[in-house]
Amino acid sequence: MKSPSNAWKNIVGVTFNYLTVLEYKSNGIWLAQCKCGNKTLVKTSKLNNGHTKSCGCIKRFNALKHNGSETSEYHSWSSMKGRCNNPNNPAFVNYGGRGITVCKEWNSFETFLADMGPCPIGYSIERINNNLGYNPQNCIWATPKTQNLNKRSNFIIEYKNKNYPLVTLCKKLNLNYKTVFARLRVLNWSVDKALTVKTNNK
Numbered sequence: 001m002k003s004p005s006n007a008w009k010n011i012v013g014v015t016f017n018y019l020t021v022l023e024y025k026s027n028g029i030w031l032a033q034c035k036c037g038n039k040t041l042v043k044t045s046k047l048n049n050g051h052t053k054s055c056g057c058i059k060r061f062n063a064l065k066h067n068g069s070e071t072s073e074y075h076s077w078s079s080m081k082g083r084c085n086n087p088n089n090p091a092f093v094n095y096g097g098r099g100i101t102v103c104k105e106w107n108s109f110e111t112f113l114a115d116m117g118p119c120p121i122g123y124s125i126e127r128i129n130n131n132l133g134y135n136p137q138n139c140i141w142a143t144p145k146t147q148n149l150n151k152r153s154n155f156i157i158e159y160k161n162k163n164y165p166l167v168t169l170c171k172k173l174n175l176n177y178k179t180v181f182a183r184l185r186v187l188n189w190s191v192d193k194a195l196t197v198k199t200n201n202k
Contacts (some may be wrong), residue, residue, distance in 0.1 A: 011044070017053035037120045037141070037186065057118040076125045077112045080134055100127075103135040116141065128181050129167065140182055155181070157191055169195070 011021045011030065019032040019042065028044045034055035046052035083095035084102050094100075106112045115136040116125070126142035127134065155166040166184075170177040173195060183194035 016047045019054060036118055073113055073119050074109060077109050080125060101133040106134060128178050137178055
């Protein structure tokens, strides 16, 4: 990683609104990761004065709230409800037919969007635990690769020379399963890092 010159304060690790600074590039430009998962380049001045708050997803999110019916987020929401609530839906047998439900708060697209945030390009909605329903604690935006990995009946990881189902290990260590899953599958953290940094709750 390049080091910023004396003219630029090292702000790696600092969060500005939706952006967390990852690396200094050059000429006062930093690589930052947005809360939505996207990475972007941004100038120091834009971070300091608040001109750049995200990768652009905030503007997109505000636009979605006003006209979301033609978006991927709306399609995900509508398809999710169809799979779980409509017996005539071809996928109902694998969702609503086996007890997979959508939480009542997500009957509203606006609430669903507020909970999930904008969908990164190439991602779609995924349940962390495939035996549980659609709700804010059990859903993330995920790539097809992550979804394929999550289709395994058990997500097993090695910890201190023993194999554990991730959900069991999270309970044992008092860690938030959704957060640890995202660290491993979405952010590609090492197992040690994913389990060492404490989460807020179970």
